[in-house]
Amino acid sequence: MxxxxxxxxxxxxxxxxxxxxxxxxxxxxxxxxxxxxxxxxxxxxxxxxxxxxxxxxxxxxxxxxxxxxxxxxxxxxxxxxxxxxxxxxxxxxxxxxxxxxxxxxxQLTGARGFSFHDESFLDMRMDGREALTAYDVVNKYNYEALKRVILEFGEEYRAGRIAKVITEERKKKPITTAKELAEIVGKAKKRTGKIHPATKTFQAIRIEVNExxxxxxxxxxxxxxxxxxxxxxxxxxxxxxxxxxxxxxxxxxxxxxxxxxxxxxxxxxxxxxxxxxxxxxxxxxxxx
Ligand SMILES: C[S@@+](CC[C@H](N)C(=O)[O-])C[C@H]1O[C@@H](n2cnc3c(N)ncnc32)[C@H](O)[C@@H]1O
Missing domain, CATH: 3.40.50.150 (Vaccinia Virus protein VP39)
Incomplete structure (x- = not known):
């Protein structure tokens, strides 16, 4: 293993x-x-x-x-x-x-979309039998719903800006990997200190996906x-x-x-x- x-x-x-x-x-x-x-x-x-x-x-x-x-x-x-x-x-x-x-x-190292560098499918389900994936949240939720998730479950003060950048980027092409998502959030929110700028957004989406x-x-x-x-x-x-x-x-x-x-x-x-x-x-x- x-x-x-x-x-x-x-x-x-x-x-x-x-x-x-x-x-x-x-x-x-x-x-x-x-x-x-x-x-x-x-x-x-x-x-x-x-x-x-x-x-x-x-x-x-x-x-x-x-x-x-x-x-x-x-x-x-x-x-x-x-x-x-x-x-x-x-x-x-x-x-x-x-x-x-x-x-x-x-789970973190299993290429399941939980970590910022994953280039596999943006999944984030702990239970593969459930229907909702992180891909669905990121690509199908409207701006308001996405902002609410990031604000409520990530306590991310830049939620509005991040949701806006995500909805703009996905018009060009669907966001299919965790790495792409991490880079897009990185564009919306600059890194301050050691913590990755997408940390709170990832937490929020994971909480939403797994309720x-x-x-x-x-x-x-x-x-x-x-x-x-x-x-x-x-x-x-x-x-x-x-x-x-x-x-x-x-x-x-x-x-x-x-x-x-x-x-x-x-x-x-x-x-x-x-x-x-x-x-x-x-x-x-x-x-x-
Ligand atoms: C931090 S790990 C537990 C590690 C474990 N205590 C050990 O020492 O190996 C959390 C585990 O909880 C599971 N989990 C998370 N939410 C769950 C839920 N609602 N019901 C059952 N298992 C859940 C995850 O799949 C994961 O395997």
């Missing part, structure tokens, strides 16, 4: 979300199985159900978690349907759950509902839109006690060895 996804804050996740007394842990974003493998090793009596929408990632998890045999069940599904998926699997409650949001390294914020709201509501008393719910978020939803849903739920008054952040050492961890925030709550 060549690349490995390094699980973010894995010690902190294992310390705060799972324990030897628990029986069932749900990894709602099993990805390459990094967190799952660490948790299963640390807590030998724990069983785990792993969920992911991405077929390729689920295969990676399957290979990685094979050594744990019957302790692991893997299901391809979207955590926005968490309750239905668990109920179908005969599960009515659990002791701990992790949502590790964002992309895995396998990430609504999925998070729905998955988290189901998790709050189904956790056992004393069960732990943890979310690792990577940008402020996600973190705000987690913070507000945790605070707004009368059935939860907040475990992390302030989010847990990776230390300097972790960020140095895994720069993808730099914006991670882990929030944990406990069911009353």
């Amino acid at each position: 060549g690349v490995t996804h390094i699980p973010v804050l894995r010690e902190e996740v294992a310390d705060n979300l799972a324990s030897n007394t628990g029986r069932l842990f749900i990894d709602a974003t099993v990805g390459g199985g990094g967190h799952s493998s660490f948790i299963l090793t640390r807590y030998p009596d724990l069983n785990l159900l792993g969920l992911d929408v991405d077929e390729g990632n689920l295969k990676t998890a399957e290979a990685r978690l094979r050594e744990f045999g019957g302790r692991v069940t893997l299901i391809r599904g979207n955590f926005r349907n968490l309750k239905a998926i668990l109920q179908q699997a005969g599960i009515s409650s659990f002791d701990g759950i992790l949502f590790d949001l964002g992309l895995s390294t396998y 990430e914020l609504n999925s998070l709201r729905s998955g988290l509501a189901d998790a709050i509902d189904m956790a056992r008393p004393k069960g732990r719910i943890g979310v690792i978020s990577f940008h402020s839109l996600e973190d705000r939803i987690v913070k507000e849903m945790f605070r707004g739920s009368a059935s939860l006690s907040i475990v992390t008054k302030k989010p847990i952040r990776p230390g300097r050492e972790e960020v140095l060895s895994n720069p993808n961890a730099r914006s991670a925030k882990l929030r944990v709550a406990e069911k009353k």
Whole structure:
């Protein structure tokens, strides 16, 4: 495979979300199985159900978690349907759950339109069974819709200008790759500092394509509902839109006690060895 996804804050996740007394842990974003493998090793009596929408990632998890045999069940599904998926699997409650949001390294490096240099089709779907692609958003949304997506999901103050340049460029020819999109956004917004000028636009389009914020709201509501008393719910978020939803849903739920008054952040050492961890925030709550 060549690349490995390094699980973010894995010690902190294992310390705060799972324990030897628990029986069932749900990894709602099993990805390459990094967190799952660490948790299963640390807590030998724990069983785990792993969920992911991405077929390729689920295969990676399957290979990685094979050594744990019957302790692991893997299901391809979207955590926005968490309750239905668990109920179908005969599960009515659990002791701990992790949502590790964002992309895995396998997705970022998989030539699927997620990264600025991709010259393959502008896709950005985590679940290849869904209809809407980034190509559709970029080439078919009208100016107003495109501007709204970039402003709302990218918190990009240049949203109007970027949407205008995109709609002008696509009249000449459709925008078919992530590289083309990154260059077009680069024309509309000059680079300031180290961050690529298309970072926020890419985030926005990815959120739109995968309905990430609504999925998070729905998955988290189901998790709050189904956790056992004393069960732990943890979310690792990577940008402020996600973190705000987690913070507000945790605070707004009368059935939860907040475990992390302030989010847990990776230390300097972790960020140095895994720069993808730099914006991670882990929030944990406990069911009353
Ligand atoms: C950051 S990765 C998780 C990495 C994993 N914790 C590990 O250590 O290998 C996030 C994963 O969540 C999956 N994902 C994102 N949104 C999802 C959703 N709504 N339902 C299920 N899986 C989702 C992605 O496909 C990706 O594999």
